Structures are given as C-alpha cells and as structure tokens.
Amino acid sequence: MREVVERIEGWLRRLERRGEYEPAWGDREDVYAVALAGVLHQRTRRELAEPVLRELLRRYPEPRDLLSAPERELRSLLSRIGLVERRLRTVVGLARLLAECPRPSRRKLLEVPGVGPYTADLVAAVVYEERVLPVDANVRRVVERSTGRPVEKVRGEWVKSARSPRDLALGTIELGRRHCRSEPRCDECPVRPVCAARSDEEPRPS
Numbered sequence: 600m601r602e603v604v605e606r607i608e609g610w611l612r613r614l615e616r617r618g619e620y621e622p623a624w625g626d627r628e629d630v631y632a633v634a635l636a637g638v639l640h641q642r643t644r645r646e647l648a649e650p651v652l653r654e655l656l657r658r659y660p661e662p663r664d665l666l667s668a669p670e671r672e673l674r675s676l677l678s679r680i681g682l683v684e685r686r687l688r689t690v691v692g693l694a695r696l697l698a699e700c701p702r703p704s705r706r707k708l709l710e711v712p713g714v715g716p717y718t719a720d721l722v723a724a725v726v727y728e729e730r731v732l733p734v735d736a737n738v739r740r741v742v743e744r745s746t747g748r749p750v751e752k753v754r755g756e757w758v759k760s761a762r763s764p765r766d767l768a769l770g771t772i773e774l775g776r777r778h779c780r781s782e783p784r785c786d787e788c789p790v791r792p793v794c795a796a797r798s799d800e801e802p803r804p805s
C-alpha cells in the first residue's frame with residue numbers, strides 16, 4: 600500500500616508543479632474555503648459546484664461578508680446547484696461558526712447542520728494536515744481498486760503512509776476524477792504498476 604500512496608502523492612505534486620492541477624478553492628487553503636467546497640460538492644457534479652464556490656469566495660471572501668449578504672443573492676447563487684434551502688442553512692451556519700472561531704475542531708464543524716464527515720475530514724486533511732481521509736464514492740473506488748480491500752479496513756494504514764495528508768487526500772480525489780472513474784482509464788494512471796485491479800492484466804490461462 601505504501602507504494603500506491605507514494606505514487607498518488609508524487610503524482611499530485613508533479614501536477615501542481617506543472618500547473619496542471621489547482622484545487623477548487625485556489626490558493627487559499629483555509630477552513631472557510633475548503634469547508635464550503637466540501638458542502639457544495641455534495642450531491643452535485645464538480646463542473647456545476649466549482650463555479651458556485653469560486654463566485655461565493657469572490658463575492659464573500661470572509662465568513663462575515665457572507666453573513667451580511669442579502670439572502671436573495673445567496674439563494675440565487677445556490678439555485679445553480681439545487682437543494683437551496685439545505686445549502687443555505689449550511690453555508691450560513693458555517694459562516695456563523697467561522698466568524699466566531701476560524702479554526703474549529705472536527706466536532707464543532709459537525710455541529711453545523713449539513714456538514715458531514717466528508718467535509719470535516721476534508722478540512723482536517725487539507726487545512727490541519729491531520730492523518731484522515733475524506734471518503735466519498737470516488738475515493739472509495741480508488742482505494743478499494745488499488746488495494747483490493749474495503750476502504751474501512753485500510754483507511755488507517757492508507758493515511759499512515761502519507762508524507763502529506765493534504766497531498767494524499769487531494770491526489771486520491773483527483774485520481775478518481777481523472778483515471779479511476781466508473782470506467783477506469785488505467786493506461787495513463789500513475790498507480791497502474793502497483794494497482795491490485797488494473798485493467799490491463801493478462802487473462803489467466805484456463
């Protein structure tokens with residue numbers, strides 16, 4: 600597993616160095632931006648969620664800006680990705696918490712209605728560099744295919760091998776997007792030489 604993890608981290612770093620990858624929140628890796636990304640990406644395609652996130656951060660760069668925004672403006676922005684009432688409650692709840700406490704604990708984040716373990720773990724890994732892995736369907740697919748084991752059994756070991764929990768979390772998410780999709784694109788996948796499930800294996804002789 601260590602080899603898989605090293606390859607994912609190394610790949611992410613190379614992409615960033617070459618300017619071929621940028622997180623949805625740009626270069627501001629703070630709790631506000633990363634937590635907003637986590638909640639906006641739930642139940643929405645990334646192509647739809649990212650422009651809304653960027654626009655929110657542009658118009659309301661700090662939690663207090665969002666708290667003083669007219670509700671109709673927020674509704675209009677969130678209507679691009681649906682679940683408006685729910686998301687409105689969540690983004691306002693987040694802004695309220697972060698205006699008071701810019702670096703809340705995982706427990707505090709989870710108290711905000713609509714913030715689930717994925718968002719809390721994304722913040723913990725990316726902003727706090729804690730050894731946790733945010734798991735959604737894409738991350739589950741990458742981990743389970745590449746290790747051949749259920750994510751629940753291996754997530755502890757997965758993050759333990761990381762040099763940077765941030766790079767590993769973002770690399771795993773990105774790998775699920777670019778290569779390890781429902782129909783995997785193994786040919787150019789950086790994990791292929793050490794993957795338990797790569798699709799180019801020779802068929803076993805009968």
Ligand code: SF4
Nearest residue numbers: 778779785788791794
């Ligand atoms: S080699 Fe294929 S199955 Fe393995 S992680 Fe890469 S894309 Fe997924």
